[in-house]
Amino acid sequence: MPKTLFEKIWDNHIVHTVPNGPEVLYIDTHFIHEVTSPQAFDGLAKRGIDVFRKKQIVATADHNVPTLNQHLPIKDRLSRMQVDKLIENCHKNDIELYGLGHPYQGIVHVIGPELGVTQPGMTIVCGDSHTSTHGAFGSIAFGIGTSEVEMVMATQCLLQTKPKLMRITIDGILPKGVVSKDLILYIIAQISASGATGYFVEYAGSAIRALSMEARMTICNMSIEMGARGGLIAPDETTFEYLKGRKFAPQGADWTKKLAQWRELHSDSGAKFDLELHMDAADIAPMITYGTNPGMGIKINAKIPSLASMPSESEQKNLLKSLKYMGLQPDMALEGHPVQHVFIGSCTNARIEDLRQVAALVRGKKKAAGVHVFIVPGSKQVEEQAIREGLDKIFAEAGFQLRQPGCSACLGMNEDKIPAGEYCIATSNRNFEGRQGAGARTLLASPMTAAAAALTGRVTDVRTLLN
Amino acid sequence: MEKFKTIHSQFVPLAIEHVDTDQIIPARFLKATDRLGFGENLFRDWRYYSNGKPIEGFVLNDTQYSGQILVAGQNFGCGSSREHAAWAIADAGFRVVISSFFADIFKNNALNNGLLPVQVSEKFLKKIFLLGNQATLTIDLEKQTVQIDATGETTHFDINPYKKTCLINGFDDIDFLLSLKDKIAAYETARR
Numbered sequence: 145m146p147k148t149l150f151e152k153i154w155d156n157h158i159v160h161t162v163p164n165g166p167e168v169l170y171i172d173t174h175f176i177h178e179v180t181s182p183q184a185f186d187g188l189a190k191r192g193i194d195v196f197r198k199k200q201i202v203a204t205a206d207h208n209v210p211t212l213n214q215h216l217p218i219k220d221r222l223s224r225m226q227v228d229k230l231i232e233n234c235h236k237n238d239i240e241l242y243g244l245g246h247p248y249q250g251i252v253h254v255i256g257p258e259l260g261v262t263q264p265g266m267t268i269v270c271g272d273s274h275t276s277t278h279g280a281f282g283s284i285a286f287g288i289g290t291s292e293v294e295m296v297m298a299t300q301c302l303l304q305t306k307p308k309l310m311r312i313t314i315d316g317i318l319p320k321g322v323v324s325k326d327l328i329l330y331i332i333a334q335i336s337a338s339g340a341t342g343y344f345v346e347y348a349g350s351a352i353r354a355l356s357m358e359a360r361m362t363i364c365n366m367s368i369e370m371g372a373r374g375g376l377i378a379p380d381e382t383t384f385e386y387l388k389g390r391k392f393a394p395q396g397a398d399w400t401k402k403l404a405q406w407r408e409l410h411s412d413s414g415a416k417f418d419l420e421l422h423m424d425a426a427d428i429a430p431m432i433t434y435g436t437n438p439g440m441g442i443k444i445n446a447k448i449p450s451l452a453s454m455p456s457e458s459e460q461k462n463l464l465k466s467l468k469y470m471g472l473q474p475d476m477a478l479e480g481h482p483v484q485h486v487f488i489g490s491c492t493n494a495r496i497e498d499l500r501q502v503a504a505l506v507r508g509k510k511k512a513a514g515v516h517v518f519i520v521p522g523s524k525q526v527e528e529q530a531i532r533e534g535l536d537k538i539f540a541e542a543g544f545q546l547r548q549p550g551c552s553a554c555l556g557m558n559e560d561k562i563p564a565g566e567y568c569i570a571t572s573n574r575n576f577e578g579r580q581g582a583g584a585r586t587l588l589a590s591p592m593t594a595a596a597a598a599l600t601g602r603v604t605d606v607r608t609l610l611n
Numbered sequence: 612m613e614k615f616k617t618i619h620s621q622f623v624p625l626a627i628e629h630v631d632t633d634q635i636i637p638a639r640f641l642k643a644t645d646r647l648g649f650g651e652n653l654f655r656d657w658r659y660y661s662n663g664k665p666i667e668g669f670v671l672n673d674t675q676y677s678g679q680i681l682v683a684g685q686n687f688g689c690g691s692s693r694e695h696a697a698w699a700i701a702d703a704g705f706r707v708v709i710s711s712f713f714a715d716i717f718k719n720n721a722l723n724n725g726l727l728p729v730q731v732s733e734k735f736l737k738k739i740f741l742l743g744n745q746a747t748l749t750i751d752l753e754k755q756t757v758q759i760d761a762t763g764e765t766t767h768f769d770i771n772p773y774k775k776t777c778l779i780n781g782f783d784d785i786d787f788l789l790s791l792k793d794k795i796a797a798y799e800t801a802r803r
């Protein structure tokens with residue numbers, strides 16, 4: 145029987161099926177970080193059991209870490225305690241930790257792929273919803289809660305019910321100035337912030353095949369923003385090319401053997417999905433969000449929806465509640481709206497390709513007066529690569545601040561917060577109320593659109609700056 | 612985990628849709644390294660001004676509402692996978708959350724902490740929201756039903772049979788998975 149890509153990987157990882165119940169799914173790789181792991185380590189200690197497969201866990205410190213002066217002790221006492229606890233737990237349990245100061249440190253979903261830990265056909269989990277990022281390599285990757293982190297530490301397995309499967313096929317060529325972030329914001333705006341709940345999504349079509357690995361990661365990263373458990377893309381030559389030679393990628397004869405297996409990882413023709421959607425890449429424009437969930441997005445030159453266009457009373461209420469928080473009005477244009485902050489970072493858009501795109505646009509130019517622009521690389525390796533390529537100089541000349549790696553203003557757990565009432569164009573993935581700090585107003589967009597706003601101080605259609 | 616028994620209680624109506632876990636417990640309160648105490652900061656920014664004064668009108672500050680059941684609009688628990696959201700709700704004393712739709716990870720996290728997510732139809736949810744502040748509901752996990760006590764009107768809810776057994780007996784997944792360790796090791800060997 146023809147199988148989907150998801151089913152091929154899933155079936156290959158079933159250890160046991162509980163009659164009438166969930167399946168016991170084997171997990172190949174488990175990433176952990178400081179925020180969602182301490183209670184899991186405690187739980188194990190209380191049960192008096194050891195970590196089962198230490199070598200299959202990779203740890204990093206990212207959510208809480210400062211992005212300036214990382215060589216100094218962490219000032220915030222609670223953040224420091226969490227990071228220290230991670231160091232202690234990893235040390236005690238003999239788990240590889242890429243903590244502060246380590247050349248591999250960075251946001252967990254950036255370092256896994258760049259180190260070649262993330263590979264096609266794997267099952268990958270992390271106590272973090274954006275684990276979906278790793279699906280870009282053709283793996284089943286999804287976020288879990290802390291109790292589940294404990295389960296995986298204890299047994300390398302999880303109890304899971306097979307999700308429904310959706311395939312979104314995007315054919316055609318993305319217009320100039322339109323990048324993968326726009327593509328995924330467009331998809332979420334089409335199907336809403338809950339439209340894929342209960343599903344795992346496979347992205348396919350010529351527009352996806354044409355994307356680089358970095359761009360594919362941006363797409364899979366935001367699958368969770370439409371409610372999906374995760375997203376995945378069949379591996380192809382682009383994937384293999386990216387992985388070849390990376391630190392933990394297979395080498396030599398092992399590589400050849402794996403490659404042959406990976407080439408089998410695609411949905412067979414005739415494989416059945418519970419839902420299939422088709423979209424046209426040519427219809428996509430630079431996107432921006434106006435509201436307080438990632439489904440509230442529009443083309444940058446469109447207007448915020450009017451009340452009359454809302455299909456129900458409850459959606460009118462939602463719209464008004466969001467716009468009140470955002471300090472915006474129904475039916476108004478966003479283009480030209482002033483912004484005070486530009487944040488380029490997060491596991492969605494802080495890879496080297498994102499930084500290169502920004503640098504190419506701003507080379508030789510200066511940021512608008514009064515705008516605070518900061519770039520937070522996704523990892524130490526991205527930071528160093530950017531410096532090797534001289535991007536740091538371009539940013540410095542433009543008045544952009546290049547910081548040190550971490551989650552930063554994506555979730556405002558460290559000191560990088562946006563002040564209440566101010567607007568921030570962010571390349572991250574969530575515009576929830578207070579996400580970037582209490583009262584902060586977030587407009588999600590691509591790195592290109594963020595860079596354009598940095599130059600003009602306003603919401604700007606990047607296509608007007610490209611020639 | 613505490614065994615889950617039939618709940619008969621008033622409820623707290625939170626008539627808001629798409630309640631994300633950043634609202635349930637904002638990131639700045641995720642710095643603890645144990646599971647307790649999160650209830651204090653449940654819905655922090657909707658519940659208190661930045662100076663710590665309670666925001667009048669927010670339902671958790673309204674003394675006419677009480678009980679172990681939280682009732683919320685659709686797509687409850689979307690966003691971040693933080694289990695702290697389920698801990699905060701449980702720590703605040705709730706045993707049940709009713710909505711017409713739950714985000715996946717939240718649902719799992721809740722179940723893993725003895726907090727029962729009950730999904731009802733949009734229509735039934737509306738009915739609950741229209742009840743007065745003294746109304747009570749009965750949640751019978753054994754029968755998988757929610758009852759509006761005043762009228763006796765009842766609806767059925769779904770739950771994975773395995774999870775149901777776990778809740779009723781107070782077992783958790785780890786106990787079960789640990790019992791399979793030989794099988795897991797055999798799987799690893801077979802794949803090598």
Ligand code: SF4
Nearest residue numbers: 274490491551554555
């Ligand atoms: S960058 Fe943001 S979304 Fe990504 S892991 Fe960090 S906090 Fe989560």
